[in-house]
Amino acid sequence: MPYDKITMSMSKVEYRREFFDREYPAWDAYKRVWKYIRKYKFRIFVGIVAGMLTAGTLVPFFQMVQPALQHVETHDNANAGTATGLDVRDSANDRGNAAASTTHRHTNTFDKKIDRYSKLPSWYPTVEKWAAKCGISLQTEKGGMGGALVLITCLVVPLVAFVRLGLLFLNNYCLAWAGSHAVADLRQELLMHVQKQNLQFFGRVDMGQLLMRIVSDPLTIQTIMTTILTEVALAPFEIIVAIGYIIWFAVTNHMMPTLCLILIGFPLFVLPVQMVGRKVKKWVRKSMERNSMIGAKVHEILTCIRVVKSYNTEDHENAKYEATNKYLLKSMMRALRIGLMVRPTVETVGILLICAFLVWCFIMDVKVSDVVPMLAPLLVIYKPVKELSKLQVQLETSLASLVRIYSVLDLDMSIPEKANPACKQSFDSEISFSDVTFKYDTAEHPAVSHASFSIPRGKMVAVVGGTGSGKTTLSGLLARFYDPQQGRVTIDGIDLRDVKIADLRRLVGAVMQETLLFNDTIEENIRYGSPNATHDEVVAAAKMANAHDFIMAQPEGYGRIVGEKGFVLSGGERQRIAIARAILRNPPILILDEATSALDTVTERLVQDALTNLMKNRTVLAIAHRLSTIRDADLILVMDHGKIIERGTHDELYAANGAYRHLCDMQHQK
Numbered sequence: 001m002p003y004d005k006i007t008m009s010m011s012k013v014e015y016r017r018e019f020f021d022r023e024y025p026a027w028d029a030y031k032r033v034w035k036y037i038r039k040y041k042f043r044i045f046v047g048i049v050a051g052m053l054t055a056g057t058l059v060p061f062f063q064m065v066q067p068a069l070q071h072v073e074t075h076d077n078a079n080a081g082t083a084t085g086l087d088v089r090d091s092a093n094d095r096g097n098a099a100a101s102t103t104h105r106h107t108n109t110f111d112k113k114i115d116r117y118s119k120l121p122s123w124y125p126t127v128e129k130w131a132a133k134c135g136i137s138l139q140t141e142k143g144g145m146g147g148a149l150v151l152i153t154c155l156v157v158p159l160v161a162f163v164r165l166g167l168l169f170l171n172n173y174c175l176a177w178a179g180s181h182a183v184a185d186l187r188q189e190l191l192m193h194v195q196k197q198n199l200q201f202f203g204r205v206d207m208g209q210l211l212m213r214i215v216s217d218p219l220t221i222q223t224i225m226t227t228i229l230t231e232v233a234l235a236p237f238e239i240i241v242a243i244g245y246i247i248w249f250a251v252t253n254h255m256m257p258t259l260c261l262i263l264i265g266f267p268l269f270v271l272p273v274q275m276v277g278r279k280v281k282k283w284v285r286k287s288m289e290r291n292s293m294i295g296a297k298v299h300e301i302l303t304c305i306r307v308v309k310s311y312n313t314e315d316h317e318n319a320k321y322e323a324t325n326k327y328l329l330k331s332m333m334r335a336l337r338i339g340l341m342v343r344p345t346v347e348t349v350g351i352l353l354i355c356a357f358l359v360w361c362f363i364m365d366v367k368v369s370d371v372v373p374m375l376a377p378l379l380v381i382y383k384p385v386k387e388l389s390k391l392q393v394q395l396e397t398s399l400a401s402l403v404r405i406y407s408v409l410d411l412d413m414s415i416p417e418k419a420n421p422a423c424k425q426s427f428d429s430e431i432s433f434s435d436v437t438f439k440y441d442t443a444e445h446p447a448v449s450h451a452s453f454s455i456p457r458g459k460m461v462a463v464v465g466g467t468g469s470g471k472t473t474l475s476g477l478l479a480r481f482y483d484p485q486q487g488r489v490t491i492d493g494i495d496l497r498d499v500k501i502a503d504l505r506r507l508v509g510a511v512m513q514e515t516l517l518f519n520d521t522i523e524e525n526i527r528y529g530s531p532n533a534t535h536d537e538v539v540a541a542a543k544m545a546n547a548h549d550f551i552m553a554q555p556e557g558y559g560r561i562v563g564e565k566g567f568v569l570s571g572g573e574r575q576r577i578a579i580a581r582a583i584l585r586n587p588p589i590l591i592l593d594e595a596t597s598a599l600d601t602v603t604e605r606l607v608q609d610a611l612t613n614l615m616k617n618r619t620v621l622a623i624a625h626r627l628s629t630i631r632d633a634d635l636i637l638v639m640d641h642g643k644i645i646e647r648g649t650h651d652e653l654y655a656a657n658g659a660y661r662h663l664c665d666m667q668h669q670k
Contacts, residue, residue: 020411040178047174051233054167183222196414235384242377421500435487460620462630465639509587513594515574517566523558545580
């Protein structure tokens with residue numbers, strides 16, 4: 001498709017929901033998070049307590065506001081009174097009045113001295129008492145707080161500030177530590193759960209999108225969980241402390257109308273958050289779904305890079321990726337615009353409410369020293385309220401990730417294992433298929449239908465047939481990648497469903513047509529599945545697989561990195577590495593799935609010799625594409641549309657002049 005047509009069809013790009021996707025209520029989704037954080041509950045408890053105590057450190061600062069303002073008001077009044085007295089003294093006729101005024105002023109000063117504790121913090125008299133014992137006077141005779149102010153500034157405030165700093169560190173560190181470890185556990189469980197699913201699951205799922213769910217979604221939750229836990233443990237308590245102080249101050253100072261006004265206006269902070277939250281949830285979910293499409297597209301391009309380069313379609317794939325990327329960008333920007341509206345909306349509402357409150361105070365002639373102590377906690381509340389408003393967006397984002405992850409975790413397509421399975425350490429007699437029928441979930445017809453045959457110990461049974469005849473499914477049933485819907489597969493008379501899966505995997509080895517290697521050294525790829533094997537044992541297995549010579553021809557030898565899926569090796573080299581791996585594993589039962597079908601004649605000879613070494617003294621189920629490789633099989637099964645239509649040795653089937661002979665003649669003509 002030309003670039004311009006791809007760009008025009010961008011609007012048609014749609015997220016394909018997986019067959020296992022579900023919806024979860026927010027409460028159920030977040031309740032399940034407790035499963036991952038409960039074993040770190042001690043650190044969570046310490047973090048929450050630290051957050052609560054951090055909020056408590058605000059109280060001393062609140063208590064200092066009114067005394068400081070009253071001190072300023074007192075000195076302003078005193079200065080005004082002194083200036084008036086000087087003017088009066090200039091008049092000889094008013095000396096008596098000046099004396100009376102002075103006497104009255106001293107009386108007021110005495111009254112204030114008596115009542116000097118009325119507006120101070122409750123702990124102040126105790127501090128002054130201990131200071132007096134040390135010969136230190138914290139107040140002047142006129143009730144001034146010069147010494148007390150110095151004490152508070154140089155001792156109490158720094159002390160409270162350092163305590164607050166330590167508590168904030170504990171709050172953030174403990175909760176971040178618990179959140180990070182909990183998410184690591186979630187990521188581990190997610191990968192373990194996915195690996196348990198049967199091959200039908202991997203045949204139906206989009207691997208790129210599944211990869212994003214395993215890698216990206218937990219990373220998102222890691223950030224969100226840490227932020228949410230920290231803010232939830234701190235912000236609500238700061239709000240509670242501030243509101244509690246406002247209520248206490250209003251009650252003790254007989255300012256109930258002002259308190260009612262504040263309590264009515266404060267909930268208006270929450271309204272914009274609720275209004276925007278619904279839209280945020282919708283577009284955050286779309287962004288995460290479309291983000292998984294980006295991962296899936298990149299995975300697809302890189303996995304099929306040989307095809308892309310062979311057909312010179314780099315520009316075509318780039319254009320398709322750009323269309324998908326723009327599709328993601330559209331939803332991300334929509335979610336960003338909506339999310340960014342929360343903070344300025346809350347700020348605007350807050351400013352309007354404070355302005356309205358100040359106007360009301362002006363109309364009611366409320367003193368500055370009475371109103372500012374109530375405004376200070378409101379200003380402190382602003383930050384935690386703002387953080388909680390952003391928390392709404394973060395909660396919706398994390399909920400979208402949790403829903404995607406729980407959809408995977410709640411899917412169960414794994415091979416079930418009995419509570420007390422039979423242990424099977426050896427293979428002694430025979431493998432038997434008894435009237436076995438199996439159908440894939442998405443198929444209309446059975447892949448294997450009423451298959452019955454036996455493989456005695458040490459014998460080789462080969463399966464041939466056209467594409468889609470059921471050959472590979474038959475081998476998957478033997479390895480118990482699937483369970484039959486009808487009939488049973490037994491090993492030494494024991495149903496495979498009754499055998500411990502780990503024991504069965506040790507008894508059955510496989511060499512497939514598509515050899516997959518890990519991005520590791522050649523030696524580690526051979527040792528895969530046999531982690532305790534020594535280097536000499538690895539070399540011995542490589543020699544039996546005709547792989548030693550080409551390995552040693554490499555500059556790094558057995559230490560060479562093979563690349564993604566063995567990219568740097570040829571098909572024959574990868575196949576021999578896989579055979580060496582199977583030799584080292586040394587299973588008594590072997591599955592060969594068209595292991596030489598994609599090789600040239602010379603390489604096939606080398607691989608066939610390696611397979612001959614591998615098959616010695618083993619029970620083999622071979623799926624053959626090239627019939628020349630299975631002439632010596634003890635039994636050949638011919639399959640068509642899931643059914644075994646012929647069986648016998650090569651000579652018997654060829655002489656029967658049926659489907660097998662037709663396949664042989666077609667290959668001979670080629």
